[in-house]
Structures are given as structure tokens and as C-alpha cells.
Amino acid sequence: MLVYCSLLLLLAFEVYGQDSTYTGHRLHDRSLVISTTDGRVTLTAYGAEAMAVFYERDHLRQLPSYAIADTAVKTAGAVRDRGAVLEYATPELRAVIRKRPFTISFYKDRERLLAEETGFFAKDTIRGFRFSLGANEKLLGGGQRVLGMDRRGHRLPLYNQGAYGYTTEAKQMYFGLPAVMSSKKYILLFDNAARGFMDLGKSEADVLQFEAVGGRTSYIVVAGDTYPELIENYVSVTGKQPLPPRWAFGNYASRFGYRSEAQARATVQKFADEDFPLDAIIFDLYWFGPDIKGHMGNLAWDKKAFPTPQKMIADFKRRGVNTILITEPFVLTTSKRWEEAVAANALALNPGGKPKRFDFYFGNTGLIDVFDPKAGDWFWSIYRGLMEQGVEGWWGDLGEPEVHPPDTLHAAGTAEEIHNAYGHRWAELLFTRHRQAYPDKRPFIMMRSGFAGSQRYGMVPWTGDVSRSWDGLKPQVELALQMGLLGLGYIHSDLGGFAGGETFDKEMYIRWLQYGVFQPIYRPHAQDNIAPEPVFHDRETRDILREYVKLRYRLLPYNYTLAYHNATTGLPLMRPLFFEDESDPELMDYKDAFLWGDAFLVAPVVDPNLDSVAVRLPAGVWFDYWTGASYQGGGEVDVPVSLQTIPVLVRAGAFVPMIDAIATTRDYSSQRLALHYYAHSSVPEAQAMMYEDDGKTHGAIEKGLFEIIDFAARQRRDSIEFTLGRTSGGYPGMPEVRAMMLTVHNWHAPVQRAFLGDKTLPFAASAAALESTPTAAYHDTEAGRLLLKFAWDGKPLKLGVN
Structure with a gap:
């Protein structure tokens, strides 16, 4: 990796000095097309405050855009030739193109938001862009990382990969995003899914550099007067998240994993016996095999462990409980479908044109080529068959992909070129085929990995295999806020933590599930050496958490309205406090509390044995939800807590619609x-x-x-x-x-x-x-x-x- 990084920097140094000069321009298909001595540059406006810039050079291989949604509407801009510069402007955003040497700057009103430094570069195995940074500019984004809210000063790997058992620091995780949100109220998105880096002033303090080994040489600039407006303009280009089914806001039974039909039935019954509302049960990989290894790719019920799956699914459905199945994109050579997948030409290839085989934790395997329509036909036929049995939702795991050899060839390109778009394309496949087969029904698609714009395929991402510890709980607000700022509003965590934990930490578990009431998806999930479901713990734990789960259900009208706002404007359900005071750049660093919609402010308890929590409150009056005590905002206050409470405050002037407690959203x-x-x-x-x-x-x-x-x-x-x-x-x-x-x-x-x-x-x-x-x-x-x-x-x- 060090050699690779050094090579990128060396090659970049060789090409930065070269000049590119404007030679002409024309308007075509509502875009400005500029000819230069180095190739062609196309500027396309989307709405009044977003602009895509696409650099093309002869013989430089390009890939399609994965970020821009089909629903994005092009806007014709106005062109002015001012001699040394060319201007291309919408009513709110203006690109100023310097002709020699060729660079582009972006202005909103009279303020310069962003400017290429030396701009585009490409040489051998590296391509990318360089932009200038302001002295006090903060940069959020980059997707899932645990680095603090302001990511400036970091060099971020752009290669989706697992981060098993992570805690309070993680530079590279399951869902990277090649995009940043600036304190200057712009978003810069690199529309390139290849392996690379985003250097946010790490190597050079005043330079933002994007570099990749291949892929599309394009970026998108989005502006806005406020941060919520900025997000709305961003999702107008990358796509808005459709409304999930209402049951998605309920409680899930989930673990790694239910090993038999009898165990699953007993678990659902236990929720009823303990008076816990329940809307879904999730089956991890034991549904298709008795062991962790050797069976991935079967994608069919193990009839020894699950003798009557269709009846089980129907029985659950009558109780208002929906069935969700895990699937992975790997087909092991030992699985029952290996020959079928080979015959269907469903697998990615090696350079010799044969199915690419490689070893990973679960066995010797091939990888489904979700970019190939033939593979899509085969994969969807399995999904559709299971849906005909009554399955209501899908959990796509290991979709980074977790192991992706560089010499794997896909229909769209090499593994290195399309790696970060794999989960995105998988979600698109499921969403599109589901819409065709069930046009009036909302899909549920939970995925671990994706790309910018994955939200338009209804993707529900989660923060991966977090450590089952206090240190695993600590970064969850940061992870959720960072993803929500860039369109992924349904990001959530495995409540209670997933990985490790030899003994049950009762307080940590309670605190995590209390916080979970105010995250988009309520899904306790973990390795089953300790039960992740609250119904299997001691009476005090059950009694405390029962009331929280019921509160989650009583808040359904409020929470569902947050989903409507997300679907229409992209506004995340979990929101950072800096939305409240955009004049205070220090608030951009605050990650100890968040807004749940407009009405609630929530501060998770992330340390043991506390009797109060320091919470920074925005201006105005706030009420303790539990006690009614009032606080004057505009500073930090200490909020008392007990094991039964975490800081939940309600804004003065807030309306909160609620219903009576119900056992399932079927009764809503x-x-x-x-x-x-x-x-x-x-x-x-x-x-x-x-x-x-x-x-x-x-x-x-x-x-x-x-x-x-x-x-x-x-x-x-x-x-x-x-x-x-x-x-x-x-x-x-x-x-x-x-x-x-x-x-x-x-x-x-x-x-x-x-x-x-x-x-x-x-x-x-x-x-x-x-x-x-x-x-x-x-x-x-x-x-x-x-x-x-x-x-x-x-x-x-x-x-x-x-």
C-alpha cells in the first residue's frame, strides 16, 4: 500500500505542470461542451444549484455515471465569453472557466465557493482532480469513517471494505463516499467508483485532491443557501429515497443467527409473551445451511432445519411479522448452485474468460456479476421465487464486495474500476426488478455497502460489525450524521453491538437500545453468544426496554412524517445540531447529540455509571421529555439521567403526533x-x-x-x-x-x-x-x-x- 501511495504521488507530480488550453465551445443537449488542447470538458447544470463537470481525453477509458439519477433534470445555463474567461451560469451557480491554463471556479452570488487548483490530471494508472481549500474551511463527508466530524487533514482511502469489531477510530469502512460537504455550503462529489483516495489537506494543507486508478473523470458541485437546502439540491441530482413500508419503522428480531424453524418460532412467540411489539424477523446465513462455511450460494431453505418455511412465513405474517432473508453475492464452489450459476453465465470472469474463483473465509467461491444483465436475470429469479413464498425484505451482506481480487472482470469494467459501485448496482438490480414484478409494493433492501446515490434504490444501510462495547456505541452518532448529510438517511447500527463481548454488559446494552428508539431502523443484532433480543434478558432489562420499544411504536405518526420529509427533500431523520446555528462553525464538530426531526434532541449515554449528561442545546427553550423540566438553550446544560432515561428533550413550540401502543404496525x-x-x-x-x-x-x-x-x-x-x-x-x-x-x-x-x-x-x-x-x-x-x-x-x- 505504501508503494501504491508513493506511485500515485509521483505520477501526479509529473502531470501537474502540463498546460491545457481552451480552443472553443458549443452548446449541446442542454450542456456546455468545451474543446481544449487536452480533450473535451462538458458542464451540465441540474437545477439552479448543481453542476456536473466531465473531463474526457482521447483513449482514456470512461465509465458511466453511477451518481446521477435518471430523474435528475438538466437545466440550460447561460454562456458569456469574456475573453480570458468563459462563464456558464444558472440563476444561482456560476462556473468561471479560465482559458489558459484551463481551470474552473464556482461562484454563488459573488462568493467563490470552490476552485480547481491545477484541476484535472491523468497519467498512466492515476487520474483525478485538485482543488484549492480555504484557510478555515471545514470538510465533512467521506462516508463511514470514525475520525471526528471534520475530516480535513485526513487522507481517506476510497475502497469499501469490512471493519470487523471497530470502536473509536476507523479510517476505512464498509461504505465510503467520494464526497465532502464544506462549511462554505457546497458539496463536492467525485462521480468515480474506482479504488482511490480523497486527500483533504493531508499531503498539502490547502489542497483537496481526488485520485483513482481508473473510472469516470467527473465531479459534481452542489450549492445551497442553508445546509438542508444543500442536501435537497444534492438529492435532486443523485436521487431521493422512496418511502419504505411502514413496518420498516417497527421492531426487528435479529441475530447471527436463527438455526432452526423451531428456534425462530419460539423467538417470535417470546416477543408476544413478553408484550414486546414486533414487525420483522431476520434470518442470517443459517437459513440456507447448517454451518457458517461451505453453503453460501445455496440461496434455498435448509429443509432439515426449516422443514416448512412457507408455512412459517405465512404464520408469522398472520401475526404481523415480516420475514427478511440475508443473501450474499458469493456462490461457493461447494454450494448447490455453483454449476447452475456457471451455466447461467452469472459469475464475474478471470482474464482467461472463465468464472473467477478465489478463496475467502467462507470457502472457495465465485462472485455474481451484478453488472451483467444475464447475471441479473439469474439472481432475480431466485429472489422472486423466495418472494413468492412470502419473503418481504432483503438483507444484502458482504456487498463491498468483502473480497474482490483485482483481476476479476465484470461486464462494466475491472474490479478496481467498479468496486465501490458493486453494492450500489446490487441494490439497483433488486429495486428495479422488484418494481417490475410488484409495481405497487414498496421494497425493503438493507445493504452494507454502496455508492453516492444508492438511496434512490431504497437502500437501508447499517454501520457494520461494530464492537459490542461502550467504545462501539460511542461513534454511532458520528457515523449516522455523516451518512445522512450525503443522502443515506436510513443509516443505523446493530443495536447492542455485534462483535465480541464475552459477558453481558447490561447497562451498555440498555443504553444502546434506548438510543435506538431515535434512529431510523430499530434492529438489535449480534453474535448469539449473548442474546441480542431484549426478551431474553433479566426482568429489569425487559421492563425498561419494553417501554422504549412501545414508545417507538407510539411515535409512528411522527417518525413516518420524518420519512416523508426525507423522501421529498432528502432531509435526514437524524440531523446535526449545526443545522440550528449555521453561523457557528464549531457546531460542525459536535457529535454528542443530534436532532430527531425538528421536535427532539437526543444525547445517547455512552459511558457507564453516569447520573447526568452534559448536552449542548441550541437556542430556545427545551423540555425534558421524561420530567417536563425546562432548560434555556444557547449553551451547555447537565441533564439528569437514571438507568431508565437518556437525555431526550423537546423543543418549545413542537407538535408531536402519537398513537396508542400497538403490537405490530399491521394494527396501525x-x-x-x-x-x-x-x-x-x-x-x-x-x-x-x-x-x-x-x-x-x-x-x-x-x-x-x-x-x-x-x-x-x-x-x-x-x-x-x-x-x-x-x-x-x-x-x-x-x-x-x-x-x-x-x-x-x-x-x-x-x-x-x-x-x-x-x-x-x-x-x-x-x-x-x-x-x-x-x-x-x-x-x-x-x-x-x-x-x-x-x-x-x-x-x-x-x-x-x-
């Missing part, structure tokens, strides 16, 4: 809706919304099969008024009338009158009396809670107290 209904509002005089007006659909129809947003409920509050001294409204295209099962319970937290002012429209609401004598009354109000003066109970038919409505 918002017909009984509990709406919580956190009042404070510092927030005289507030608005929020809630998204609802049937939870399963693919493209519900685009088809108009949904409803949006708008909430607004207006507080004046001792009065507060709420406005409810509904926008709806309608969907099957949509409630026509909702039984509403509006709880106003932090309401200590005396209540003279409660009203619903033009009618006065009667007051119940107690909270218990309110339960048996369809329409009434109750003021719990001791707790400072105001409760308003009523029926709502979806028509515009005003209610409140004065």
Missing part, C-alpha cells in the same frame, strides 16, 4: 390520535404537519394517495388557540373522523373557558372522567398539562382556551 391506525404540544411564551406561534398514507403503496406521494394534516398554535398571554386542517388526495383506510386528544404541556395559566369551533367545551372533573367523555377539557394544574378531547372530521377547526 391514526383514528385515535394523541397530539402533544409544548407551549412556552417565547414561542407565540408554531406550525407543524403530519403525513399519512396506507403504509405500503409504492409511489403514494407521486400518486396523491396520502393526506397531510397541518397543525398551528398561537399563544397570547393566558390564551392559546390551535388550528387544524387537512390536505388530502385520499388513500384506502384513511380515517374520516379522528378521536383526538390534544395535550398542551407546560400550561400553568388559569383556564377560564375552553372552546371547540364556536362551542364551549365542558370541563371534566378529573383525568379519569375525561377518559369516559367523548368531548371535554381538563386542566391538570399540578402537572401543568391541559387536555382537550374531541372528534375531528378533517374540516378546518379552531380550538383552545382563553
Whole structure:
């Protein structure tokens, strides 16, 4: 590796001095095409604030774009020839092209965001770009790494690979991304999936250098006025994540692994016996073989261990539990499908044109060529057969690929050229074929590895084989925030940790699963020497975590609305605190807490034996979710914790829609809706919304099969008024009338009158009396809670107290 790095630097040094000079330009296909003495450069605008730049040189092999989505819309820019420079501009982004030597700079308004230093270079086995960096510029991104939020000063390998048992430092992991987000509010994405490096001021303090052994010589610049807008502009180019099925937000039973049908059935029953909600069970590799080694590629039920899989799947489904199967892209020569895969021409080849065989941990193997349509046909035929048995979701493992010999040849290129796009292409294969076979059904595709834009294929990534330890828990917020900033909003961790752990660390396990309620996917998973499922632990652990899992289900209306925002704008479900104050660059380094949507701030407990946690709060007033205690934001506060609580704070002025606890999302209904509002005089007006659909129809947003409920509050001294409204295209099962319970937290002012429209609401004598009354109000003066109970038919409505 040291020789390789030195070679790259040496070759790069040889080519930086060469001049490339502008010779002409033309507009073609809504792009600016520039001729130079070194080749052709094409600039293509996507929307008003994104621009792709593609350098082409004769005889330099190119690959297709993997980052740009088919849905990305080209925008014709305006061209101005100013003599020494050429300008290509949209209303918000301007490329200034210096003609000699040829370089490009990018401006938003009058501010220079980014500039090529010597720009493009290519020589023998290296190609890439060099950009200038500002003195105080921070750079986030690069995908999964544990390095701190600001990655400037690091040289990042771009080669997806496993990081088994990682803890508080990891420079190279399962899901690298050749992209950075700058504190100057731009994203720079290199549209190249080859092996390489991204040097963020490590070798030269003021230079960002991308280098690769092959691949596409293209990059994309995205700008935005705010960080959320920047992300939205980025996913408008790379693709937006479609809504997952609602059941994906439930609880999963998962381990490495369930070894028999009897064990799986007993586990699902245990969740029911212990009153834990459950929506899915995941089968690791024992579903197709009795041992870890020798069976990968069978991709069929081991009938000795699972004698009636189709009946088992159907029985689970009747209970509201969906079945997810692991699959890998490796077919062992000892598996039952080896000859079948060879005959179907489904495997990547060696230089001699034969299926490439190599050894790795699980045995001697070949690798499915997901870039080849013939291989795709064969692979999908297996998936479809299993879906016809009732399987609802897929877990794609080892898709870096975990072992990928350099002399492996794929239909799209060599292993070195397309390595980082392998998981991306695998997800695309599954997503596209699923859409063709089941056009109205949302897929569930969990993958360990991918590329920029993988979110458009519904990918649900996770942070890999993390150590089962406190040090494994510590980096999970950093990993999630970094991935979410670049479109991968459903990143999550194996709750409780996966790798190692000889004894059960009860507190660590509880803390990890408590935090998990506020991450996109709730999936405890681990090696089974210690049970990953909470139902198999002691009573105190079960009692604490049962309430957290039920809270997860009660928050479904809120969480599902976060999914809607992600699907329409790319806004991640887990958000960094620097979104709150973009004027404070130091906040970009903060990774001890995060925002769960707009309403919640969550700080995981990542050390043992704590009775309080220091939390940095954004400006405004925040309430402890558990106690109602209030805190003034704008600095650091100490939040008390017990084994039963972690810091969860709610923003003053927040609306949080919830439902009653349910056993599975199959029973989901918002017909009984509990709406919580956190009042404070510092927030005289507030608005929020809630998204609802049937939870399963693919493209519900685009088809108009949904409803949006708008909430607004207006507080004046001792009065507060709420406005409810509904926008709806309608969907099957949509409630026509909702039984509403509006709880106003932090309401200590005396209540003279409660009203619903033009009618006065009667007051119940107690909270218990309110339960048996369809329409009434109750003021719990001791707790400072105001409760308003009523029926709502979806028509515009005003209610409140004065």
C-alpha cells in the first residue's frame, strides 16, 4: 500500500505542470461542451444549484455515471465569453472557466465557493482532480469513517471494505463516499467508483485532491443557501429515497443467527409473551445451511432445519411479522448452485474468460456479476421465487464486495474500476426488478455497502460489525450524521453491538437500545453468544426496554412524517445540531447529540455509571421529555439521567403526533390520535404537519394517495388557540373522523373557558372522567398539562382556551 501511495504521488507530480488550453465551445443537449488542447470538458447544470463537470481525453477509458439519477433534470445555463474567461451560469451557480491554463471556479452570488487548483490530471494508472481549500474551511463527508466530524487533514482511502469489531477510530469502512460537504455550503462529489483516495489537506494543507486508478473523470458541485437546502439540491441530482413500508419503522428480531424453524418460532412467540411489539424477523446465513462455511450460494431453505418455511412465513405474517432473508453475492464452489450459476453465465470472469474463483473465509467461491444483465436475470429469479413464498425484505451482506481480487472482470469494467459501485448496482438490480414484478409494493433492501446515490434504490444501510462495547456505541452518532448529510438517511447500527463481548454488559446494552428508539431502523443484532433480543434478558432489562420499544411504536405518526420529509427533500431523520446555528462553525464538530426531526434532541449515554449528561442545546427553550423540566438553550446544560432515561428533550413550540401502543404496525391506525404540544411564551406561534398514507403503496406521494394534516398554535398571554386542517388526495383506510386528544404541556395559566369551533367545551372533573367523555377539557394544574378531547372530521377547526 505504501508503494501504491508513493506511485500515485509521483505520477501526479509529473502531470501537474502540463498546460491545457481552451480552443472553443458549443452548446449541446442542454450542456456546455468545451474543446481544449487536452480533450473535451462538458458542464451540465441540474437545477439552479448543481453542476456536473466531465473531463474526457482521447483513449482514456470512461465509465458511466453511477451518481446521477435518471430523474435528475438538466437545466440550460447561460454562456458569456469574456475573453480570458468563459462563464456558464444558472440563476444561482456560476462556473468561471479560465482559458489558459484551463481551470474552473464556482461562484454563488459573488462568493467563490470552490476552485480547481491545477484541476484535472491523468497519467498512466492515476487520474483525478485538485482543488484549492480555504484557510478555515471545514470538510465533512467521506462516508463511514470514525475520525471526528471534520475530516480535513485526513487522507481517506476510497475502497469499501469490512471493519470487523471497530470502536473509536476507523479510517476505512464498509461504505465510503467520494464526497465532502464544506462549511462554505457546497458539496463536492467525485462521480468515480474506482479504488482511490480523497486527500483533504493531508499531503498539502490547502489542497483537496481526488485520485483513482481508473473510472469516470467527473465531479459534481452542489450549492445551497442553508445546509438542508444543500442536501435537497444534492438529492435532486443523485436521487431521493422512496418511502419504505411502514413496518420498516417497527421492531426487528435479529441475530447471527436463527438455526432452526423451531428456534425462530419460539423467538417470535417470546416477543408476544413478553408484550414486546414486533414487525420483522431476520434470518442470517443459517437459513440456507447448517454451518457458517461451505453453503453460501445455496440461496434455498435448509429443509432439515426449516422443514416448512412457507408455512412459517405465512404464520408469522398472520401475526404481523415480516420475514427478511440475508443473501450474499458469493456462490461457493461447494454450494448447490455453483454449476447452475456457471451455466447461467452469472459469475464475474478471470482474464482467461472463465468464472473467477478465489478463496475467502467462507470457502472457495465465485462472485455474481451484478453488472451483467444475464447475471441479473439469474439472481432475480431466485429472489422472486423466495418472494413468492412470502419473503418481504432483503438483507444484502458482504456487498463491498468483502473480497474482490483485482483481476476479476465484470461486464462494466475491472474490479478496481467498479468496486465501490458493486453494492450500489446490487441494490439497483433488486429495486428495479422488484418494481417490475410488484409495481405497487414498496421494497425493503438493507445493504452494507454502496455508492453516492444508492438511496434512490431504497437502500437501508447499517454501520457494520461494530464492537459490542461502550467504545462501539460511542461513534454511532458520528457515523449516522455523516451518512445522512450525503443522502443515506436510513443509516443505523446493530443495536447492542455485534462483535465480541464475552459477558453481558447490561447497562451498555440498555443504553444502546434506548438510543435506538431515535434512529431510523430499530434492529438489535449480534453474535448469539449473548442474546441480542431484549426478551431474553433479566426482568429489569425487559421492563425498561419494553417501554422504549412501545414508545417507538407510539411515535409512528411522527417518525413516518420524518420519512416523508426525507423522501421529498432528502432531509435526514437524524440531523446535526449545526443545522440550528449555521453561523457557528464549531457546531460542525459536535457529535454528542443530534436532532430527531425538528421536535427532539437526543444525547445517547455512552459511558457507564453516569447520573447526568452534559448536552449542548441550541437556542430556545427545551423540555425534558421524561420530567417536563425546562432548560434555556444557547449553551451547555447537565441533564439528569437514571438507568431508565437518556437525555431526550423537546423543543418549545413542537407538535408531536402519537398513537396508542400497538403490537405490530399491521394494527396501525391514526383514528385515535394523541397530539402533544409544548407551549412556552417565547414561542407565540408554531406550525407543524403530519403525513399519512396506507403504509405500503409504492409511489403514494407521486400518486396523491396520502393526506397531510397541518397543525398551528398561537399563544397570547393566558390564551392559546390551535388550528387544524387537512390536505388530502385520499388513500384506502384513511380515517374520516379522528378521536383526538390534544395535550398542551407546560400550561400553568388559569383556564377560564375552553372552546371547540364556536362551542364551549365542558370541563371534566378529573383525568379519569375525561377518559369516559367523548368531548371535554381538563386542566391538570399540578402537572401543568391541559387536555382537550374531541372528534375531528378533517374540516378546518379552531380550538383552545382563553
